[in-house]
Amino acid sequence: MAAPAPVREKPAESMPAGAPGPSRRIGAGLLDPQQLWLALPAALLKLNPVTLARNPVMFVTEIGAALTTGLAIAHASLFGWLITAWLWLTVVFANLAEAVAESRGRAQADTLRGMRRQTVARRLVGWQPGAGSGSYIEESVGAGELRRDDLVVVEAGELVPGDGDVIEGVASIDESAITGESAPVIREAGGDRSAVTGGTRVLSDRIVVRVTQEPGASFLDRMISLVEGANRQKTPNELALNLLLVMMTFVFLVAVLTLQPMAIFSKAFMAAAPDSQALTADGVTGIVLVSLLVCLIPTTIGGLLSAIGIAGMDRLVQRNVLAMSGRAVEAAGDVNTLLLDKTGTITYGNRRASDLLTVDSVTGRRLADAAALSSLADETPEGRSIVAYVRDKFGLEATVPGDAAWVPFSATTRMSGVDLAADASRADGGARRLRKGAASAVAAWVQENGGTVPAALDVCVKQVSASGGTPLAVAEQPADGPARVLGVVHLKDVVKPGLRERFAELRRMGIRTVMVTGDNPVTAKAIADEAGVDDFLAEATPEDKLALIKKEQAGGHLVAMTGDGTNDAPALAQADVGVAMNTGTSAAKEAGNMVDLDSDPTKIIDIVEIGKQLLITRGALTAFSIANDIAKYFAILPAMFGGVYPALDAINIMRLHSPTSAILSAVIFNAVIIAVLIPLALRGVRYRPSSADSLLTRNLWIYGMGGLILPFLAIKFIDVAVVQFIPGI
Known part of the structure; x- marks a missing residue:
C-alpha cells in the first residue's frame, strides 16, 4: 500500500466568522433630500379632506386654513395672507412626511410587481406521489387561476407560479429578487426547507408543488402592500395616541370657540391700545383665533405620527423582514422574554473541533496528525472541522495518496479511518492504521488489536462530556505492534461570537433570554453558560415550547421566538412575536407574524431593537411636540390679550416685536418644525440598549427640554427676521 504524502507546514488561518459581530446601535437609512421633492405631488393629493380625515389633528388644521383663506379674501391684508399661506404649508409638510415614508418602498415594490407578472402554471390533475405519466393529466392555466391545494409541476428555467410546499423532488431555486442574495437555495420535499415563493425561478431539476396561497393573497402581494404602506392598519399604541391627540384637539377647539365672546369684548376695549388694533380689524380676529387653535393643538406629532409607523415597518423591510402587521413590530418593542433556538441561532448548528486531549506520553502534534489523516475522507461537518482545526492550530496540511484504503x-x-502503507521518506514510515470514532468503539478496536486502553482515556471522555461536548477517540496501530489510544478530539457546539455581548445588552433592556434545545441538561447548561443566556429549556419538545410561552404570558410577559418547522407552528402562533424563517415550511410562515427572508435566526434580536426604536421615536417626538407647544403659548397669549390684561405681560418673556409678528412667528415655527423633523421621524431616534428608566430620563432631557427651549429661540429668531423683511407687520 502506498504511503501518504508528507504532512506539510502551513501558516495558521483564522476561523471564518459566520455570526453577528459585536453589538451595534440600531438606526436607519438617511433621507435623500430629493425624496421630498419627488413625494410632493403625493403630499398635495393628500390634501383631499376625505383622505385627511384619517388624521383628525391635521384635518382641523386644514379646516382652519380654509377658513383663513376665506377671511383673507373677504378682508384682504398682508397679515391674513401670510397666516393663510403658512397654515396650508403646515398641512402640506405633515402630508409630505407620510408621503415620503410611503415612497421609500416604491422602488422595491416596483421590482416585486415585475416578478408578479402572470406566468403559465402546469397544473396536475389526478396526480399521486410516484404515479406514472399516464395516470394524471397536465393542463396549462394562468397563475391567477390557481387555488389552494392545487398541484403544479415546475422544471428548470420555469418560474414558480405561486406560494407553496414542495411535495416531490428537489431543486435549486433563484430567490434573489426576494432576498437580494445571488446564491441559489435548495428546496426539497419533506423537512423544514420545502417552502417556495411565487415568482422565484427553478434553476435545476424538477419539483411538484402544492399551492398554499389564496387568490390575490400571495407572499409578493403582502410584501408590496407592506413596503408601500398601503392599507396599513394603525397599531394599538398608535390608536391610543391618536385618541389622546383627538381629545386634546377637541378640548382646545372648545376653548378657542369660547374666546369669541372675549374677542368681541376685547375689540371694544383694545381700541385704545395701538399695539392691539391690528388684531381687532375686520376679519383679523377670526384669523388670530384660528392661529391660536393651530398653535395650541399638537400638530407636530399629529403630522409625524403616521410617518413614524410607516418608517418603522420600512426599517424591517431594509433588513429583509416581512411583518404581517404593524402590531407585530410594536409588540417587538415591548417584548421582555426572548426564546432562542440553540442550533443555528446561538451555535453554528454543527459540532466543531475545539481541543485535542492527549493520553500518556503522546505528543499533541502526533495526535493532531492522526486526527487530521483519519478525517480527510470524512465529509461530515465534524470531520471537516477537525482537519481545519489541525491546520489552524498546528499549521499542518495533511494529504494522503489516492491508493490509501479509506x-x-x-x-x-x-468509527471511520484510513489504512496507510509504509513510507520510507517519513521518520515514522511504517505502515499503520488510524481510527477515529466513539470512545467505546475505539476502545474495543484497540483491545481487539492487542492493545490496552489507558485509564486516561476515561478521564478525558468524562472531562469532555461534563463540559457539554462530544468526545471522539483517536487510535493508531503500527504494522508491527499493538494498537494504542492517542487521545480525544473535543467536539462542541461553537457559540457564535458576539452573542454574549448582545445578550448582555438585552438584559440591560429588561429582556430575559431563554435558550431552547433538545440537548440533555448537562450539554444545555454548558452552552447556556458560555453564550450568556439567562435560562435554558433542555430536551424540549414542541409541547414544552408552547407550555413555556403560555407560562411566560400568564406572568404578564410578551414573548418573541423564532422557528422554521411545522412542529414550531403552534409556538409561533402563540408567541406575541413569531418570526418564521423563509426557508421553513408554509405552516411555520403562516403561523408567525413575521417572516425573515434571510432565514437568519439571530435577526430576532435586531427585530426587538427595531421595535423598541419605533416606540422610543414615537414617545420622544410626542414629548417634543407637547413641550414646544408651551413656547407658543408664551408667544401668542400675551400678544392677543396683553392690551386687555396687563398682567399677561409677566409671561411675555420673548418680548416679540408686535402682536401680529408674534402670531405670525409662532405659526411659521409650527409649520417649519414639522418639515425639520421629517428626517428624524423616518430615520428614527437612535436606540442605545439601556433600562426603561434611563431611556425615559434621557429622552425627557433631550426631547422634552429640547422641545421646551428650542421654540423660544426659534420663534424669537423668526420674529426678528419677519420684522426685518416684512416692514409694518
Whole structure:
C-alpha cells in the first residue's frame, strides 16, 4: 500500500466568522433630500379632506386654513395672507412626511410587481406521489387561476407560479429578487426547507408543488402592500395616541370657540391700545383665533405620527423582514422574554473541533496528525472541522495518496479511518492504521488489536462530556505492534461570537433570554453558560415550547421566538412575536407574524431593537411636540390679550416685536418644525440598549427640554427676521 504524502507546514488561518459581530446601535437609512421633492405631488393629493380625515389633528388644521383663506379674501391684508399661506404649508409638510415614508418602498415594490407578472402554471390533475405519466393529466392555466391545494409541476428555467410546499423532488431555486442574495437555495420535499415563493425561478431539476396561497393573497402581494404602506392598519399604541391627540384637539377647539365672546369684548376695549388694533380689524380676529387653535393643538406629532409607523415597518423591510402587521413590530418593542433556538441561532448548528486531549506520553502534534489523516475522507461537518482545526492550530496540511484504503463511517462500527502503507521518506514510515470514532468503539478496536486502553482515556471522555461536548477517540496501530489510544478530539457546539455581548445588552433592556434545545441538561447548561443566556429549556419538545410561552404570558410577559418547522407552528402562533424563517415550511410562515427572508435566526434580536426604536421615536417626538407647544403659548397669549390684561405681560418673556409678528412667528415655527423633523421621524431616534428608566430620563432631557427651549429661540429668531423683511407687520 502506498504511503501518504508528507504532512506539510502551513501558516495558521483564522476561523471564518459566520455570526453577528459585536453589538451595534440600531438606526436607519438617511433621507435623500430629493425624496421630498419627488413625494410632493403625493403630499398635495393628500390634501383631499376625505383622505385627511384619517388624521383628525391635521384635518382641523386644514379646516382652519380654509377658513383663513376665506377671511383673507373677504378682508384682504398682508397679515391674513401670510397666516393663510403658512397654515396650508403646515398641512402640506405633515402630508409630505407620510408621503415620503410611503415612497421609500416604491422602488422595491416596483421590482416585486415585475416578478408578479402572470406566468403559465402546469397544473396536475389526478396526480399521486410516484404515479406514472399516464395516470394524471397536465393542463396549462394562468397563475391567477390557481387555488389552494392545487398541484403544479415546475422544471428548470420555469418560474414558480405561486406560494407553496414542495411535495416531490428537489431543486435549486433563484430567490434573489426576494432576498437580494445571488446564491441559489435548495428546496426539497419533506423537512423544514420545502417552502417556495411565487415568482422565484427553478434553476435545476424538477419539483411538484402544492399551492398554499389564496387568490390575490400571495407572499409578493403582502410584501408590496407592506413596503408601500398601503392599507396599513394603525397599531394599538398608535390608536391610543391618536385618541389622546383627538381629545386634546377637541378640548382646545372648545376653548378657542369660547374666546369669541372675549374677542368681541376685547375689540371694544383694545381700541385704545395701538399695539392691539391690528388684531381687532375686520376679519383679523377670526384669523388670530384660528392661529391660536393651530398653535395650541399638537400638530407636530399629529403630522409625524403616521410617518413614524410607516418608517418603522420600512426599517424591517431594509433588513429583509416581512411583518404581517404593524402590531407585530410594536409588540417587538415591548417584548421582555426572548426564546432562542440553540442550533443555528446561538451555535453554528454543527459540532466543531475545539481541543485535542492527549493520553500518556503522546505528543499533541502526533495526535493532531492522526486526527487530521483519519478525517480527510470524512465529509461530515465534524470531520471537516477537525482537519481545519489541525491546520489552524498546528499549521499542518495533511494529504494522503489516492491508493490509501479509506474506512468509511458506519452506524455499526461507529468509527471511520484510513489504512496507510509504509513510507520510507517519513521518520515514522511504517505502515499503520488510524481510527477515529466513539470512545467505546475505539476502545474495543484497540483491545481487539492487542492493545490496552489507558485509564486516561476515561478521564478525558468524562472531562469532555461534563463540559457539554462530544468526545471522539483517536487510535493508531503500527504494522508491527499493538494498537494504542492517542487521545480525544473535543467536539462542541461553537457559540457564535458576539452573542454574549448582545445578550448582555438585552438584559440591560429588561429582556430575559431563554435558550431552547433538545440537548440533555448537562450539554444545555454548558452552552447556556458560555453564550450568556439567562435560562435554558433542555430536551424540549414542541409541547414544552408552547407550555413555556403560555407560562411566560400568564406572568404578564410578551414573548418573541423564532422557528422554521411545522412542529414550531403552534409556538409561533402563540408567541406575541413569531418570526418564521423563509426557508421553513408554509405552516411555520403562516403561523408567525413575521417572516425573515434571510432565514437568519439571530435577526430576532435586531427585530426587538427595531421595535423598541419605533416606540422610543414615537414617545420622544410626542414629548417634543407637547413641550414646544408651551413656547407658543408664551408667544401668542400675551400678544392677543396683553392690551386687555396687563398682567399677561409677566409671561411675555420673548418680548416679540408686535402682536401680529408674534402670531405670525409662532405659526411659521409650527409649520417649519414639522418639515425639520421629517428626517428624524423616518430615520428614527437612535436606540442605545439601556433600562426603561434611563431611556425615559434621557429622552425627557433631550426631547422634552429640547422641545421646551428650542421654540423660544426659534420663534424669537423668526420674529426678528419677519420684522426685518416684512416692514409694518
